[in-house]
Amino acid sequence: MDYTREGLLRAYRRMATIRQFEERLHEEIAKGEIPGFTHLYCGQEAAAVGVCEHLDEADKIVSTHRGHGHCIAKGCDVIGMMKEIYGSREGLCKGRGGSMHIADTSIGMLGANGIVGAGAPQAVGAAIAAKAAGEGKVAIAFSGDGACNQGTTFEAMNMAVVIDVPAIFVFENNHYSEHTGDSYAVATGNDIASRAEAFGMKVWRANGSDFHATYETMAKLLDYVRQTGHPAAIELDTERFYGHFEGDPQRYRAKGELDRIRDERDALKTFRKAPSTRELLEEGELDAIDKQVAELIDRAVEEARGAARCDPSQIDEDVYAAY
Amino acid sequence: MDYTREGLLRAYRRMATIRQFEERLHEEIAKGEIPGFTHLYCGQEAAAVGVCEHLDEADKIVSTHRGHGHCIAKGCDVIGMMKEIYGSREGLCKGRGGSMHIADTSIGMLGANGIVGAGAPQAVGAAIAAKAAGEGKVAIAFSGDGACNQGTTFEAMNMAVVIDVPAIFVFENNHYSEHTGDSYAVATGNDIASRAEAFGMKVWRANGSDFHATYETMAKLLDYVRQTGHPAAIELDTERFYGHFEGDPQRYRAKGELDRIRDERDALKTFRKAPSTRELLEEGELDAIDKQVAELIDRAVEEARGAARCDPSQIDEDVYAAY
Amino acid sequence: MTVMNVRDAINQTIHEAMERDPSVILLGEDVAGGAGTAGGQEAIGGIWGTSTGLVGKFGPERVIDTPISESAIVGAAAGAALSGMRPIAELMFADFIGVCGDQLINQIAKFRYMFGGNARCPVVIRLIYGAGMNAAAQHSQAFYNLLTAIPGLKVALPTTPADAKGLMNEALHGDDPVMFFEHKALYGRKGEVPDGLHRVPFGHARMAREGGDVTIVALGRMVSFAEKAADKLAADGIGCDIIDPRTTSPLDEEAILDSVEQTGRLVVVDESPPRCSVASDIGALVAQKAFTSLDAPPELVTAPHTPIPFAPELERAYVPGPPAIEAAVRRTLDWG
Amino acid sequence: MTVMNVRDAINQTIHEAMERDPSVILLGEDVAGGAGTAGGQEAIGGIWGTSTGLVGKFGPERVIDTPISESAIVGAAAGAALSGMRPIAELMFADFIGVCGDQLINQIAKFRYMFGGNARCPVVIRLIYGAGMNAAAQHSQAFYNLLTAIPGLKVALPTTPADAKGLMNEALHGDDPVMFFEHKALYGRKGEVPDGLHRVPFGHARMAREGGDVTIVALGRMVSFAEKAADKLAADGIGCDIIDPRTTSPLDEEAILDSVEQTGRLVVVDESPPRCSVASDIGALVAQKAFTSLDAPPELVTAPHTPIPFAPELERAYVPGPPAIEAAVRRTLDWG
Ligand SMILES: Cc1ncc(C[n+]2csc(CCOP(=O)(O)OP(=O)(O)O)c2C)c(N)n1
Numbered sequence A, B: 001m002d003y004t005r006e007g008l009l010r011a012y013r014r015m016a017t018i019r020q021f022e023e024r025l026h027e028e029i030a031k032g033e034i035p036g037f038t039h040l041y042c043g044q045e046a047a048a049v050g051v052c053e054h055l056d057e058a059d060k061i062v063s064t065h066r067g068h069g070h071c072i073a074k075g076c077d078v079i080g081m082m083k084e085i086y087g088s089r090e091g092l093c094k095g096r097g098g099s100m101h102i103a104d105t106s107i108g109m110l111g112a113n114g115i116v117g118a119g120a121p122q123a124v125g126a127a128i129a130a131k132a133a134g135e136g137k138v139a140i141a142f143s144g145d146g147a148c149n150q151g152t153t154f155e156a157m158n159m160a161v162v163i164d165v166p167a168i169f170v171f172e173n174n175h176y177s178e179h180t181g182d183s184y185a186v187a188t189g190n191d192i193a194s195r196a197e198a199f200g201m202k203v204w205r206a207n208g209s210d211f212h213a214t215y216e217t218m219a220k221l222l223d224y225v226r227q228t229g230h231p232a233a234i235e236l237d238t239e240r241f242y243g244h245f246e247g248d249p250q251r252y253r254a255k256g257e258l259d260r261i262r263d264e265r266d267a268l269k270t271f272r273k274a275p276s277t278r279e280l281l282e283e284g285e286l287d288a289i290d291k292q293v294a295e296l297i298d299r300a301v302e303e304a305r306g307a308a309r310c311d312p313s314q315i316d317e318d319v320y321a322a323y
Numbered sequence C, D: 001m002t003v004m005n006v007r008d009a010i011n012q013t014i015h016e017a018m019e020r021d022p023s024v025i026l027l028g029e030d031v032a033g034g035a036g037t038a039g040g041q042e043a044i045g046g047i048w049g050t051s052t053g054l055v056g057k058f059g060p061e062r063v064i065d066t067p068i069s070e071s072a073i074v075g076a077a078a079g080a081a082l083s084g085m086r087p088i089a090e091l092m093f094a095d096f097i098g099v100c101g102d103q104l105i106n107q108i109a110k111f112r113y114m115f116g117g118n119a120r121c122p123v124v125i126r127l128i129y130g131a132g133m134n135a136a137a138q139h140s141q142a143f144y145n146l147l148t149a150i151p152g153l154k155v156a157l158p159t160t161p162a163d164a165k166g167l168m169n170e171a172l173h174g175d176d177p178v179m180f181f182e183h184k185a186l187y188g189r190k191g192e193v194p195d196g197l198h199r200v201p202f203g204h205a206r207m208a209r210e211g212g213d214v215t216i217v218a219l220g221r222m223v224s225f226a227e228k229a230a231d232k233l234a235a236d237g238i239g240c241d242i243i244d245p246r247t248t249s250p251l252d253e254e255a256i257l258d259s260v261e262q263t264g265r266l267v268v269v270d271e272s273p274p275r276c277s278v279a280s281d282i283g284a285l286v287a288q289k290a291f292t293s294l295d296a297p298p299e300l301v302t303a304p305h306t307p308i309p310f311a312p313e314l315e316r317a318y319v320p321g322p323p324a325i326e327a328a329v330r331r332t333l334d335w336g
């Protein structure tokens, strides 16, 4: 794979942004600053970024309850996101959605979603639109190992093959759905890709904690989908660093599991070690990005804290376009 | 396979009963005698009977909108069914269910169902009960090639494997879901069994228009399920002789298709030709059964015509056990 | 003006919309019909006859036969709409909202709001509903109350061919999701239909009749039963206002309240069971907002609190009919 | 009597039921918790803490962790019930009824009726509901109206620990399907709970307070808000009857009508949006059956016709609170 300096720097910046966004949320949530349920994406950065670095704004993605990473990878405004999560009127969704419902349809981010499995059929619809437009665009549904058991996900895969649209099912297997292990809930042990295959789709697998691996595999997948117009699926093996939601004591994990994951499966560390990174980039450049991102996140939190709060009188705005 | 005379006679009688029940309904519906939507099972007799001949009343089945055959095969009272379909108060369900909602839970027939795909999860629940009872009983969900695309069916298969219960998924592939072909709507061409396999189930396939083939394959499947307690699936290749519902002009069929099917894929004809039949039974015995069944069906129609009609004052009976 | 029935009015409206606007697509089970068969697509054109001829004209990429997967059908419509299209999705029976409820109530109803106005989801979900064909408990229900309850959805239930066209066109021009309820027993009903791009605004009731003595608000098929009852009552010199709300969300409160202010009597006729129904919704509305005008308690003529029975004798007793409406009108007039 | 909170009352009741009756099973996502993990089952015991300790005592064959497949969860409960068991199934959030709606509204609600009385389906579906945790539009809804509308279902919404136990026990002894709504914000609420097999019959309201001037019917969490409002009003010498229906199907019409006959004033407080709500249902009921007693229009204090917003300022405005209730009571007293 031919990487460019710019491409790698951009990818790293995106991953670092996700990481720091989430680490910071973790802190602020612990302080009680942030309302609602928050599901952190930390640990899965390579998955979102490895997929979305191939996309432009006309390609669509549909996300999950654990959506911050997908949003950032697809290009959502980070400060707008932070304000949203703080419940500000200035948030990307005017404070009405919060962590679980961030969207920016103008850049092809069709929404995080609080209902597990709801997104997959929506990606099929976005793929119908992509096919109609006829410009080789695609629509991607991110789903977890838990979501792959929801009927909607199966229906979506079947329908995508039947009506033959460029929908892509990205399964991020982080090995847990809430407190349940994938080896239990996914009937075929922890093999999700083979299910997609049973619908007649071409499937790929990759290490979703490794940007390069994900990015390169997605390149092949996207070549295939953009050229044939057929759907496809990929299973990404990855890890989440925090609990299912903030506050989860993670008693279901093995002793030492989190340490091992953080040690061996950290997308940012892995990125730095990759041959192409070492060839094209200096460590110092990445350190500098880390610092810039830290500043951005500081600013985001600061702005979010000071941003305008919602006014109860606006509660019934945007229920309808016209009523 | 060792067949007994009694077993074969019983199976033939069941199949002939289904056939004549349905042929007669077809006539009576054409005359306008019967209210509502009716989906005839004709052509698929070997499937229902080949499966249910292995069961006793403690084994459960869950059926579909095309349920008459399953009901008869499981032992529902044929006259009660006819009365039900005529909408009589004396019907098996007091005239409140009609063709699409015949049930007799006392003999393990948990219901026909108007909602495609609704039955499969219910069979998983019945299998939970079977497992709890610990007597090697099973629960069977009949589904069509159309129903295999419904999310509930996938969820049920996955869950049956995950919680490891003796649920059996019988897919009767009659190649059409209403007016749509299985080669279109089932993403994997017309292979349903491979989907079940993708959930980690053991699967079988058989000619569902051939009693002996179905019965023998089910024997193996049931040996496996009753012994291991694991779920399993079977795909039965079969045909429906009439339209999706009564009144369907079947314009989606190829020229001559129906003639060919009736000629080559008739379960009753095939039964008569089978070596074990010829060995153990006389043609005359089967002819005699045909005649007895004809009398039964005549009587059923006659009784149904004369049976008590529903009284509007009874409309709110049995909504609740107590309210 | 052309005389046609509701079925053809819907068919024509979809034809015209697809011609006019390339972003309009239709998806559902057998909406083309015959996909993957030797007979070929367009073998049927929708089991209700409302999509006849469409696939032949617009092709299978715009008239999409789907597997039996209602959640995926509605979900795909949602995703296509978020991506700029105007999908029409058909649920062959409204009873199937249970199968795809989440996409209706948690997805398309809420996108615009949750996303802070930064999304549009203009889907039209066609729901074929209603009793009268002895189709029993799972194929006959009038579920408009369940969707009227959901903020973010609009709910239309046309009763005339002209309104079927006008409300469908309106739905296809707005930017909101519309639940479009089509009563199976009304498909054959004939009437004059304006040619061209006829639109009927949502939230504007149709005065089906003016009479002045009693206000009858009737929903869907109940309008014609109310008319029958009113004919009888007219013979006794009793004049009924009959209001066909046409949409239950938004609801034309003004038309109802104005009429009740004149008549002082309200009868609501609704094919759904009574609890949390549109009938109770309108009954409560009038009790709240026209309290002083009411000269008698509101009469709610609904189906009973039972599933829908199969037997013809029972189904007839289930569906509110002209005699029940007539009796309710007389009760409200005789009251006090 | 023991003092405990609603969470523990539910936990204890399920413990006792499973001990008493081997046909009682519990299934849902993470109801044991930790299946297939190194930490092992019972790692959690339900994210709400209501099933703590169960899997340890009754094993994974009776306390069943399921995949994320709500239709299969409810469907399996239905099938097990038809086969003689008494399953309790948990929907982690009531908002998920959209995902499994068919099994609720077309299956378990209708078996007994469709099958002519020849089936029993005694499932208890636990639905954790309600706003107050800033969980936004898809995790906060009060959907009891949608299920109250369905003939064949019973709907319970306990507000006290004693009623949580009593109604759950009643559900587990009856032969009908029960939708058991548990408000997340009430789990911590404490109260005295009778020991042993305490049962509370369905369709019998609890008089939370007697006051005589105004009838307040309050649902779920709204009962405590009504009590707060009533405290304030009491200071001005205004006495409120507060009725907690405890079940909306069946509904204790008599308790409501008796009170209104005395007070002549009705305020209904409901956490759902207004349309086709239990509030409108009760409003219409009273308008029909206590017409002459009513001295003022019924006041319905509900959430607005909007999805549930995330921002705390908006969620607070969404949920009806004591000030809105107080204002409604004053309006109804000042009326005319
Ligand atoms: C329909 C539905 N069921 C259950 C839930 C509760 N829930 C939220 S996230 C989650 C686990 C999802 O697991 P997975 O798909 O693996 O995603 P992950 O959390 O690992 O990112 C569950 C059960 C939900 N939000 N929606």
Ligand SMILES: Cc1ncc(C[n+]2csc(CCOP(=O)(O)OP(=O)(O)O)c2C)c(N)n1
Binding pocket: B064, B065, B066, B114, B115, B116, B117, B143, B144, B145, B146, B147, B148, B174, B175, B176, B177, B178, B244, C029, C068, C070, C092, C096, C099
């Ligand atoms: C949820 C749902 N969707 C659609 C229908 C309408 N419908 C009834 S039967 C049927 C086709 C079923 O096909 P299949 O499963 O192959 O069974 P067959 O009719 O061939 O026996 C359809 C679409 C329904 N009853 N329920």
Ligand SMILES: [Mg+2]
Binding pocket: A144, A145, A146, A172, A173, A174, A175, A176, A177, A178
């Ligand atoms: Mg996961």
Ligand SMILES: [Mg+2]
Binding pocket: B144, B145, B146, B172, B173, B174, B175, B176, B177, B178
């Ligand atoms: Mg079929």
